Amino acid sequence: MSNVKILDKEFELFIPYEKIRSVIETMAEKMNEDLKGKNPLFLCVLNGSFMFAAEIFKRITLLDAEISFVKLASYTGTNTTGQVKELIGLNESLENRTVVVLEDIVDTGITIDNTIKQIEAKNPAQVQVATLLLKPDALVKEVELDYVGLEIPNDFIVGYGLDYDGRGRNLIDIFKVVE
Ligand SMILES: O=P(O)(O)OC[C@H]1O[C@H](OP(=O)(O)OP(=O)(O)O)[C@H](O)[C@@H]1O
Numbered sequence: 001m002s003n004v005k006i007l008d009k010e011f012e013l014f015i016p017y018e019k020i021r022s023v024i025e026t027m028a029e030k031m032n033e034d035l036k037g038k039n040p041l042f043l044c045v046l047n048g049s050f051m052f053a054a055e056i057f058k059r060i061t062l063l064d065a066e067i068s069f070v071k072l073a074s075y076t077g078t079n080t081t082g083q084v085k086e087l088i089g090l091n092e093s094l095e096n097r098t099v100v101v102l103e104d105i106v107d108t109g110i111t112i113d114n115t116i117k118q119i120e121a122k123n124p125a126q127v128q129v130a131t132l133l134l135k136p137d138a139l140v141k142e143v144e145l146d147y148v149g150l151e152i153p154n155d156f157i158v159g160y161g162l163d164y165d166g167r168g169r170n171l172i173d174i175f176k177v178v179e
């Protein structure tokens, strides 16, 4: 597909679906190896991660794997570092579980840092993080990432679950903004 216009911005093809699929296959292979013999709970952080989560999870061959979907609520409180979003929608106990957090993108790292802290407070045995995309140059938090699909430059992207003002999540490929 050539350029797409969403609202006031133009986007150009950046990562074709074939590349995304091949990256996800590699990530899933590693997870299947690392998590052998475990009963992992995959946690998809909505909204952006829904496509990535579906494609990873259908390639997980461990019969004891489970998946659940959580969301970070609108700002609910503050701490010294700013506003904190509360993790909602979690129905399972995480006590002594191996949890694998599924994110579409780690940009500043603030979201994943906050998510990990809230998960760790629920006493899991282990927390792993898988992100399809990472913007290393945008990081402001030191975060440990166990599975990273692709490192990308600091450009705004849409597609494959990622939105621009609610639009563009349904694009099969990933597009980057044309400045
Ligand atoms: O590393 P950060 O700078 O914190 O950015 C990463 C977060 O931004 C996006 O979510 P967003 O808040 O846009 O919500 P959405 O998933 O509902 O689109 C994305 O899904 C990550 O969760």
Ligand SMILES: Nc1nc2[nH]cnc2c(=O)[nH]1
Binding pocket: 105, 107, 108, 155, 156, 157, 158, 159, 162, 163, 164
């Ligand atoms: N759509 C979108 N959401 C993001 N959240 C953090 N970085 C990005 C990005 O580049 N695009």
